Amino acid sequence: MGYNLKEIPFFSKMSEENIKRLSSISFFKKYHADELLFYEGDEPKYLYILLDGVLRLYKTSPKGQEIYIHQFVPTSMIGELANFENIKFPASAKFITSGTILKIEYKKLEEDFFKNPEICMQIIRSLTTKVKILSNVIHQEMILTSEAKVAQFINEHSELFENIRNNQIAAILNVSPETLSRTLGKLKKDGIISIDKKHAVTIHDTEALKILYS
Amino acid sequence: MGYNLKEIPFFSKMSEENIKRLSSISFFKKYHADELLFYEGDEPKYLYILLDGVLRLYKTSPKGQEIYIHQFVPTSMIGELANFENIKFPASAKFITSGTILKIEYKKLEEDFFKNPEICMQIIRSLTTKVKILSNVIHQEMILTSEAKVAQFINEHSELFENIRNNQIAAILNVSPETLSRTLGKLKKDGIISIDKKHAVTIHDTEALKILYS
DNA sequence: CGATACATTGAACAAATTCAAAGCTGGTGG
């Protein structure tokens, strides 16, 4: 498969013996773009380590629209909460690109490894990251207006405009393409940004953008 | 003060020696109702253990309104994220009732106790709880409509109506009192619930309520 | 009992989505 447990940052400090045990309760699996890793409401069975690819976490509204939560990049631990608490997954996850996952049988991991302080620290780190992610989602969705979200996104990820369409940016920001279009229009009209033929953004007034979201 | 570190569930299994060390880097403090424990944007210094009272976590919108996140009851660990990541508090916390907090100097805790598996497990448990809380907040605020929020609240906390005013329930649900009033009115009209003189709710049709939020 | 806070109701307002139509664009096959 080309992957080795020793090379995974989470387990790099692990003893040979533990690596062997870990390899006996886990396996690698490849996924292609658009493939689902798990669906909101699924029962958890594996702890996932994302080794390659981009994985999008999202919820589905009653009307069927995807609500973007986060995109994970390697190396990330995924699914601790649902496994830990033995609750159904509160969100869905699908691959945006092709990718690779290490699937670890959670029950056995729990039996064998939870006394291992190194593993505990990794789990703490991963949980901390999640709390931060969710805390940010709450801030963005409950505190910021659409304009504020767009302004923040431009300041923090302006380079992405060259690579992805407004379409996808709107999905990431959880606003409609129309709202994004109108907001970008307004920012251009106000001389705060401009967008060239290649869809690259130039920021003329970083401070003005910052004011919009702080 | 009437409090003893040994009696705090988080530390009940700790050795005498560690308890002594812990007591040297921590102290108890009483708070009265409405007092702030920390404010959004504050730099963290202490890890907090809520021993008594009800503590409300909330964010403040640009327009100055409080957005309810959660209410903690004893015994809860509070502030791990901000301390761990050394970031400013992403929300504010104030006491709803009077209460007591154990304040632990975080830096020293980190030095001394992070190798202690028992402490690690407590931190993991606390972080897991937080992820669940935030995950629920996201579900409630981004997925559910006002009606759905009210329906869920009634099914899960109908007993609270006898004790607190619609006013406060609206604040907990992050809806305006007017919206709550109108929604309750609708549910009464539809014969799903009724509310008596004592402000106690009777549910006539649990299933109808459930459908509204699932 | 009376003042003050809380609840209810209707109307106006706000923010963003949805719908619809028209204008662009950029990747593909000829």
Place this chain on the structure above:
DNA sequence: CCACCAGCTTTGAATTTGTTCAATGTATCG
């Protein structure tokens, strides 16, 4: 190479969901 067309983007209008405002009615607690 370029013409085409499906999929974006843009724009305006209508709609939706809930808040805010205002007025009136009703509890509640010294």
